[in-house]
Amino acid sequence: MSDWVAGTEGGWVSMGVPSDGSYGVPEGLISGFPCTCSGGAYEIVQGLELDDFSRSKIDASVAELTEERDTVKEQGMI
Amino acid sequence: MSNPVRVTVTGAAGQIGYSIVFRIASGQLLGPEQPVDLRLLEIPQAMGALEGVAMELIDCAFPLLENLDLHDSPDDAFDGSNVALLVGSRPRTKGMERAELLSANGQIFTVQGKALNGHAAEDIKVLVVGNPANTNCLIAMNNAQDIPRERFTSMMRLDHNRAIAQLANKLEVPVTEISEMGVWGNHSPTMYPDLFHAKVGGGSLLGSSTTRPGSRMTSSRTSANAALRSSRRGAPPRRHRPQARRSIT
Numbered sequence: 001m002s003d004w005v006a007g008t009e010g011g012w013v014s015m016g017v018p019s020d021g022s023y024g025v026p027e028g029l030i031s032g033f034p035c036t037c038s039g040g041a042y043e044i045v046q047g048l049e050l051d052d053f054s055r056s057k058i059d060a061s062v063a064e065l066t067e068e069r070d071t072v073k074e075q076g077m078i
Numbered sequence: 079m080s081n082p083v084r085v086t087v088t089g090a091a092g093q094i095g096y097s098i099v100f101r102i103a104s105g106q107l108l109g110p111e112q113p114v115d116l117r118l119l120e121i122p123q124a125m126g127a128l129e130g131v132a133m134e135l136i137d138c139a140f141p142l143l144e145n146l147d148l149h150d151s152p153d154d155a156f157d158g159s160n161v162a163l164l165v166g167s168r169p170r171t172k173g174m175e176r177a178e179l180l181s182a183n184g185q186i187f188t189v190q191g192k193a194l195n196g197h198a199a200e201d202i203k204v205l206v207v208g209n210p211a212n213t214n215c216l217i218a219m220n221n222a223q224d225i226p227r228e229r230f231t232s233m234m235r236l237d238h239n240r241a242i243a244q245l246a247n248k249l250e251v252p253v254t255e256i257s258e259m260g261v262w263g264n265h266s267p268t269m270y271p272d273l274f275h276a277k278v279g280g281g282s283l284l285g286s287s288t289t290r291p292g293s294r295m296t297s298s299r300t301s302a303n304a305a306l307r308s309s310r311r312g313a314p315p316r317r318h319r320p321q322a323r324r325s326i327t
Contacts, residue, residue, distance in 0.1 A: 001161060001205045002107050004231070014261040016212050016232030018219060023262075028227075030212040030219070032234035032269060034260025040201075041228065045260070048275055054262075057270035061263025068213040068264075071177055077184035078220035 008037045015042055023050065023058065029065050082113040082144045084199065086159040088152075088190065089166020089208060090118035091127040098163065099131065103140040107161075115145040119155035119166070152193035159198045164190060164218065167208025180213060187214045191221025198225070206232045211265045234269075237261040241271035245283075255279045 003013050012034045019025040022033065022044050034045040050058065072078055085102055089095050095118070101107060102114055116135075120128045128148050135146055149155035156162060168182040186208075194202060202225060206215035215232035222230070238261050246253040257280070260272040276283045 001163065001203065004203060004205075005108060005161070012258050012260055014234040014238035014259070016206075016215060016234045016265060018216075018227045018230060028216075030215045030230070030232050032212075032237065032261045032263050032265065034258070034262075034272070034275070040203075042231070048260075051274065054270065054272060054274055057268075058262045061266075061268035061270055064266065064268045065212055065264050068180060068210060069216060071180050072184050072213060072217055075177075075181050075184055077181075077188055077217045 004037050004042055005040060006037075007039065010036055012036060012045060017042060017044065020044070022046065023048070025058070025062055026066065029062065029069060031062060031065060079111060079113055082115040083108055083160045084115040084117060084158050085161045085163070086117040086119060086155050087163045087165060088119040088155070089164075091120045091124045091131055092166060094165045094207065096131060098165070099135060100138065103135055103138065103143040103146075105140075105142045110142075113142050113144040115147075116143060117147050117149060117155050117157075117159065119149045119152060121166070122150045125150055152190050153197055156190070156193045157197045159194070160201055160203070162194060162198065162202060162204045164204065164206045164214070165208055167214060169209075180210065183208065183210065183214050184217050187217040188221045191218035194218065195222035195224050202229055204230045206230070209265070232265065234261050234265055237265060237269050237271065245273070245276065245278075249278060251278060 004015070013036070014032050015035045016030050016032050017035065019027055019029050019031050021027045025031045034048070035042045036045060069078070085107065087095055087099060087102070090099060099116065099118065103116060105112065108114065118128055118132070125148065132146055132148055135143065164187070167186060168179070170179050194204065204218065206218060208214055211232040215230050219227050219230040238259055241261055242253050242256045242259050245259070246256050255278055257277045258275050260275060262270045262272060274284055
């Protein structure tokens, strides 16, 4: 929160943020991404290459997030 | 000095709450020139404990603590909030299924999302800490349709800092030498700390993905990943005990 407010001057911080579709993470899912902060806002770091190992790890975590989302959707929470 | 920023903390009488409210009141959150108006929210059963916390805060005579209010109602607690730290959540009890945990927390975060939507200040920033943090954040966000969704975040900073600390420990460098760390995904054992973009002393840790030589880089990646796997990173986040020092094997 402190960095979100004050800015990171280009430094990377990991934040769980609603995906905008970056890196194939379904839009709206709250996922950890490397971000930078400036002017009271954050931005997902763009243009990062993801190799097969990274891709499979991220996909597995996204699958878990998707399952959690589906569960709470079924329960009428969202 | 500027106008006070209204900071709301939920679950404020719990262990994390007790740790952070003093930092907030002392200026560590928003800086040494920024007064704060602190609103603490608890469940009715914890209001007695919360009053004790409040007395301790007052005893500190923090110059930046312009106001302190205690609440058991989310609508009141989030009224005019500029910053909301949603720490409180329902912990998993013995034998509780994941769906039950999600459901129990859903009830908390639907209410809090609606309260934020109805009462928070226009510049509200929300950080959800209470687990399961990502999905609790999702719930709060979806129950606050008038608040831009980029105001809702969930905490990954613990994972980020831990990854840096473990990596620095393994490499025997100061933590300040590590940059461009990223932790992707869920705040759960499936989280992915990304070493491929990480830098040590400004230089790439593992080399570029297009020019990676074979076994040397692979073993470096493997040992770095092994270091992280053998660390507490893979364990479910534990909040109620101090982090013990552990050597990386």
